[in-house]
Amino acid sequence: MINGRPKGGLLGAPKVLPGAKTPPAQFFNQRLDHFNGDDFRTWKQRYFVNETFVKLNGPIFVMIGGEGPANPKWMIEGTWIEYAKIYGAICVMLEHRYYGDSHPVGDLSLENLKYLSSRQALADLAYFIDWFKYNGYTSLNLSNSKVITFGGSYPGSLSAWFRSKYPYIVDGAVATSAPIYAQLDFKEYLSVVKDALDTTGPKCNEEIKNATTTMYEWWGLREKRPQLESMFQLCDKINQSNILDLYGFFSNTAANFENVVQYNKDNRAFEGAIGTDITLDTLCDIMTDFTRGTPIQRYADVNTLILNTYSQPCLDYTYDNLIKDMRKTDWTSDAGEGGRQWMYQTCAEFGWFQSADYSNQPFGPSYTNPANYSMLQCSDIYDKEFFYNIANNVAETNRYYGGRDISVTKVVFPNGSVDPWHAMGVTKDISSDATAIYINGTAHCANMYPARESDLPELVAARKHIADLIYKWIQ
Missing domain, CATH: 1.20.120.980 (Serine carboxypeptidase S28, SKS domain)
Known part of the structure; x- marks a missing residue:
């Protein structure tokens, strides 16, 4: 492991049935540097879409990619898919820049790594969601659709930070096993x-x-x-x-x-x-x-x-x-x-x-x-x-995002007691509109994986609590 990251990334992949069909990869012209108005370079960022469950005026669910290849298995399995079935959502997963097949630069030299940061990744999300809602999926009218982001581990942090920095784009965020305090x-x-x-x-x-x-x-x-x-x-x-x-x-x-x-x-x-x-x-x-x-x-x-x-x-x-x-x-x-x-x-x-x-x-x-x-x-x-x-x-990361004093609304922070990363996360409510769910006996991102009969009652209750919050956010 490298700083808690196993090969493939901190978030694993859900089980799927043999032969299950996942959606094909698509690519979007993303900006290289969102913070330099003189830099007009773009690159191809990978994303996946599942419109199987979409209903008229349904929400857009966005799974945020993290520090590994985006796995299309998440497009057909996982708790967020069950939520999509309930609420008629279109599901989208955007791969994080520099991981998987999302290569903004020719190689990983130190000079090229300067465009790799959580801030650039959040700007990627904002730029992509704006394009997807209004131009990228013209077969559906998504311009008035509510947006809910999902992420586990580092992408969980991104989910919370995205809601904090771009509240006019995202209407609610699930930040599972999210380390929001840099240390x-x-x-x-x-x-x-x-x-x-x-x-x-x-x-x-x-x-x-x-x-x-x-x-x-x-x-x-x-x-x-x-x-x-x-x-x-x-x-x-x-x-x-x-x-x-x-x-x-x-x-x-x-x-x-x-x-x-x-x-x-x-x-x-x-x-x-x-x-x-x-x-x-x-x-x-x-x-x-x-x-x-x-x-x-x-x-x-x-x-x-x-x-x-x-x-x-x-x-x-x-x-x-x-x-x-x-x-x-x-x-x-x-x-x-x-x-x-x-x-x-x-x-x-x-x-x-x-x-x-x-x-x-x-x-x-x-x-x-x-x-x-x-x-x-x-x-x-x-x-x-x-x-x-x-x-x-x-220190600068905590100053920018707020660390443990993050100012945010409409975010839920599920964490498992067995997961070491909960020590850097939110385990108590920030406010009535930024709540924590502390799940005794569960590990990293457990609430994101498909349900099974042996799940602890607290885990079952956590998934239900998240579903209720999403319902509230998309009204």
């Missing part, structure tokens, strides 16, 4: 992970701590390093003097737990449904199965499970390899799938660097994964000046 050191992330693991019993975190304590000791012992390399299937031999490799090792092994907790039992299905059956219970069952041997062996067993699940031959943990991969600027590289872009956004706007700086977490002491580790990546991947300016970048 350089996101130490609360591991605090929530720890609390989630505690729900299985106190032994899980205790055994993780025992394992990571031994891992740190073995890293410094020449006679133990070969055993550590073998147990964790490391791609490269350990260079004990390289502190950055130590950070990478502890960060990547902790990510085995972070990724599972973030999406625990949320009914998502990435392509091929890889890993969706692994839950925090799965991992804690391994950590507390004393027949497997020592705590460090059990922690390594978790690592092996994740490597095998994702068909990875070994654990790549070295800093040099990370930087080498993230410096690739072509769209077809692994970094170009979204990692290079998202890392840039966190460096330039948000922070959200998940560190070990929370003192009571079990994944190793703070010096095994400090926030400075991510800050140094910003410097080494892009430009050395980032290291000194990130704090100012984060």
Whole structure:
């Protein structure tokens, strides 16, 4: 994971029936720079439309794309589709600039990344919705249609910010699992992970701590390093003097737990449904199965499970390899799938660097994964000046959007208690017209995925509450 972002983006894809037909991609001439009146350059931005449920004077539902390819599966499945059936909405999804097939520039060089920002993305939405309502879909009269935006995770933030900055365009916003407060050191992330693991019993975190304590000791012992390399299937031999490799090792092994907790039992299905059956219970069952041997062996067993699940031959943990991969600027590289872009956004706007700086977490002491580790990546991947300016970048983001004091109406903020991102979100009502829904027992964006019989009552109630608010907004 890169700052909480797995491959494909923070929001997964809903399950669809085999052979289900998704709408074709369409492309719109989007402005490159909305904030330079002398720049008339345009590019092709991808979007999808589903008009199956549209009724006369029905609303326009807009799903906001995020830090990964826009997945057309969302055009035929998910809770928003159920809302569209109820309210006769036309559904549109706009892919975020720089992700998927929406390439505003020739490559991902630092010079070209200057047009990648949340502010440009919001302006994209405004420009697109205005075009779509009045010119883009002439087969229907949409000029008087109400507009409701939907987003999960970072797009959830965009949904809330769009309503705040462009209230004359959007009539209501669903901002699911939306981190609206930018923060350089996101130490609360591991605090929530720890609390989630505690729900299985106190032994899980205790055994993780025992394992990571031994891992740190073995890293410094020449006679133990070969055993550590073998147990964790490391791609490269350990260079004990390289502190950055130590950070990478502890960060990547902790990510085995972070990724599972973030999406625990949320009914998502990435392509091929890889890993969706692994839950925090799965991992804690391994950590507390004393027949497997020592705590460090059990922690390594978790690592092996994740490597095998994702068909990875070994654990790549070295800093040099990370930087080498993230410096690739072509769209077809692994970094170009979204990692290079998202890392840039966190460096330039948000922070959200998940560190070990929370003192009571079990994944190793703070010096095994400090926030400075991510800050140094910003410097080494892009430009050395980032290291000194990130704090100012984060502060400016909060000044612009309002941070926790965001001024907004007609927005709902659903968050799950198991989702680490709720710590950066809105979990209490801002006002009677900007409400929070805190869903105990659910993870990242759970309310967006298709309903199932095993859904918790609070999750069922949350979906109903959102439906009622949408009804109110479109009247």
